[in-house]
Amino acid sequence: MASIKDVAAEAGVSVATVSRVLNDHPSVSSDARTRVLRAVAALGYRPNAVARSLRTDQTRTLGLVISDVLNPYFTELARSVEEEARALGYSVIIGNADERPDLQDHHVRTLLDRRIDGLLVSPTDGGSPLMLDAARAGTPMVFVDRWIPGVEVPVVRADGQSAVRDLVAHLYGLGHRRLAIIAGPAATTTGSERVRAFRTALAEYGLSLPDAYTGQGDFQAESGRRVTEGFLDLPEPPEVVFAADNLMALGALDAIRARGLRVPDDIALAAFDDIPWFVHTDPPITAVAQPTGELGRAAVRALVDRIEGRPPQSVTLPARLVVRRSCGESPTTTVATTTATAASTASTATNRSMP
Amino acid sequence: MASIKDVAAEAGVSVATVSRVLNDHPSVSSDARTRVLRAVAALGYRPNAVARSLRTDQTRTLGLVISDVLNPYFTELARSVEEEARALGYSVIIGNADERPDLQDHHVRTLLDRRIDGLLVSPTDGGSPLMLDAARAGTPMVFVDRWIPGVEVPVVRADGQSAVRDLVAHLYGLGHRRLAIIAGPAATTTGSERVRAFRTALAEYGLSLPDAYTGQGDFQAESGRRVTEGFLDLPEPPEVVFAADNLMALGALDAIRARGLRVPDDIALAAFDDIPWFVHTDPPITAVAQPTGELGRAAVRALVDRIEGRPPQSVTLPARLVVRRSCGESPTTTVATTTATAASTASTATNRSMP
DNA sequence: ATCCTCCGTGTAATCGATTCCACGAGGAGG
DNA sequence: CCTCCTCGTGGAATCGATTACACGGAGGAT
Numbered sequence A, B: 001m002a003s004i005k006d007v008a009a010e011a012g013v014s015v016a017t018v019s020r021v022l023n024d025h026p027s028v029s030s031d032a033r034t035r036v037l038r039a040v041a042a043l044g045y046r047p048n049a050v051a052r053s054l055r056t057d058q059t060r061t062l063g064l065v066i067s068d069v070l071n072p073y074f075t076e077l078a079r080s081v082e083e084e085a086r087a088l089g090y091s092v093i094i095g096n097a098d099e100r101p102d103l104q105d106h107h108v109r110t111l112l113d114r115r116i117d118g119l120l121v122s123p124t125d126g127g128s129p130l131m132l133d134a135a136r137a138g139t140p141m142v143f144v145d146r147w148i149p150g151v152e153v154p155v156v157r158a159d160g161q162s163a164v165r166d167l168v169a170h171l172y173g174l175g176h177r178r179l180a181i182i183a184g185p186a187a188t189t190t191g192s193e194r195v196r197a198f199r200t201a202l203a204e205y206g207l208s209l210p211d212a213y214t215g216q217g218d219f220q221a222e223s224g225r226r227v228t229e230g231f232l233d234l235p236e237p238p239e240v241v242f243a244a245d246n247l248m249a250l251g252a253l254d255a256i257r258a259r260g261l262r263v264p265d266d267i268a269l270a271a272f273d274d275i276p277w278f279v280h281t282d283p284p285i286t287a288v289a290q291p292t293g294e295l296g297r298a299a300v301r302a303l304v305d306r307i308e309g310r311p312p313q314s315v316t317l318p319a320r321l322v323v324r325r326s327c328g329e330s331p332t333t334t335v336a337t338t339t340a341t342a343a344s345t346a347s348t349a350t351n352r353s354m355p
Numbered sequence C: 001a002t003c004c005t006c007c008g009t010g011t012a013a014t015c016g017a018t019t020c021c022a023c024g025a026g027g028a029g030g
Numbered sequence D: 001c002c003t004c005c006t007c008g009t010g011g012a013a014t015c016g017a018t019t020a021c022a023c024g025g026a027g028g029a030t
Helices: A004-011 A015-022 A030-043 A049-056 A072-087 A101-113 A129-136 A161-173 A189-204 A221-233 A246-258 A292-307 B004-011 B015-022 B030-043 B049-056 B072-087 B101-113 B129-136 B161-173 B189-204 B221-233 B246-258 B292-307
Strands: A061-066 A091-096 A118-121 A141-144 A155-159 A179-183 A214-216 A240-243 A268-272 A286-289 A315-318 A320-323 B061-066 B091-096 B118-121 B141-144 B155-159 B179-183 B214-216 B240-243 B268-272 B286-289 B315-318 B320-323
Touching (some): A004 A030, A015 A030, A061 A072, A061 A101, A061 A292, A072 A091, A072 A292, A091 A101, A091 B091, A101 A118, A101 A129, A118 A292, A155 A292, A161 A189, A161 A320, A179 A189, A179 A221, A221 A240, A221 A246, A240 A246, A246 A268, B061 B072, B061 B292, B072 B292, B091 B101, B155 B292, B161 B268, B161 B320, B179 B221, B214 B221, B221 B240, B221 B246, B246 B268
Parallel strands (some): A061 A091, A061 A118, A179 A240, A268 A286, B061 B118, B118 B141, B141 B155, B155 B315, B179 B214, B179 B240, B240 B268, B268 B286
Antiparallel strands (some): A286 A320, B286 B320
């Protein structure tokens, strides 16, 4: 592959001049510039990003470590992150932690070794020493979706509190009183926060959240199935199951269907995270929708601010309730207006939104 | 950040010795080795992958350019690719082309600039000059899922021909005679191949595929919706719609539901590509399932073979039909045995498989 | 005419690793 | 006791870029 030296030789100038042309430095004669450009074209020269990074100490690359690529929520997040990064002139390397702290560490280490300019993380656990060290050592870093308390790192996330309250209101209005939750790992902020928001909202309606109605999941489908089976085995099963993410909702649906029960007649189901498929499940699933794309873009902007020396800002965006049919037909909301919030691959034709 | 010089100083040896210890070169005294190791630990030193790559001319990184990250099929592919690559000591940088040739080129260019060791591509179009040049210039490359005819690059893909024949047999057995297809872009091999396989299978049953029953899609949900609406507007609409990928099937489902029609009573639906959600749609969708994980792993193995000087091999794996309820209740298959092929996030509890 | 400023350009140092080559010490063999 | 290996080690070149610095020439001011 042609190097800058070859270009210099071909154009009859020094490598310095070639470099100046390539980085459009002002003091280059137009004669030299055209000769260099011609040589570049003739040789099909492309600058070696590795060499450039070594010298300039910047890679124009962002690392993104997410908890689970197979989760459509994170896929969409990754997509919007890449999009915004590209717009700002950065590339993104994605690391999939698969909800495993060891894998998360592997990716963080690899990304740091490659000297990425900044790191976007949705931490799987309470924070490994490696990540804390990196943050303390000054690696530009932003947490997205989940975060680690007590670390000086900006956080970009959605606040589900009011949407969860809307959900509980919706459920209460439908006559449901025994509500259960499939929680995420307590080590993740989203895991514990969603339970807390749910419990708080229940309290407002004089309802409590007994231990038997709090199942411990891990954000994977299988755990949703297992926990739901536990609920169904109770002497008095809950009337509603609220899954703290979309994959556990999928597992719950599996478990319910395996018993030959129907949603929502036998048991209602709701989920945190909305995805295109929820429109087409049987029945369509009521969910708390996060502004995923906006989250990804805001996270990149915060990180790039930090990298380029501007003060980064934490961002919290509101989630909103999307009512469908999985909790029962609501007489009070059937007249609500249809909002057409077109996600890239989603149809929202059968959605009804609550403010 | 500490460099190899700092380590050398701390350990009281030369940088050459440090390098030798790090790459466990044989001729290093055990005394020097322990001193270096101690220094490395004390400084928290990590080798700079950028500098190493510049010198050794290898990045131990693979590039993966896929057509659409939001498509669960490609997400799963990406995941298995990363997994196998990691096992072989490589990292993966994913580029999402979003079915856009310009974006595909952007990513190929960026990856080439970073001097990745090899490229895994699922081409969006017939092949840009850039990619053809790269292939000709000797960049190790492997096509996965889709490929470009006439280029000397190994291909790893699934063969859907026999599964499509099984599908047509299934549909014919159910009494369907007017079968339509939502095709993918003709520029992609998967786009044209699936139509051809379908047409061939139809011919075996004495059925033809009229132009009116061949809709042109682009592998995105919206096109599935549009094409399906066209089908439904025909004076004699088809009895079955076969979508050439899962997203277009989603769009088709949207369109059908928007008309107030029911699947499979009013119209049957089948899809190429199986995904976890197809079990839970209303009704569960009959699909041709690809061995996605195996495909990803085989592609990485082929690419790494090529990179490390072994002759790479093209691989073709068979797809298989998974019968569910979206084409009607089949009296002949209701007694078929249940196969439990557990995908990572999928339940196959309600699947019935045909050989 | 002389001096000073720019302007365009080239030389060379530098980034952080790997690796070829030379060198000195020590042991084995004659 | 001399020679010849072998082994461990360090010096220095190298990868491909960027960039500080020096330098020569042109042009303006005095």
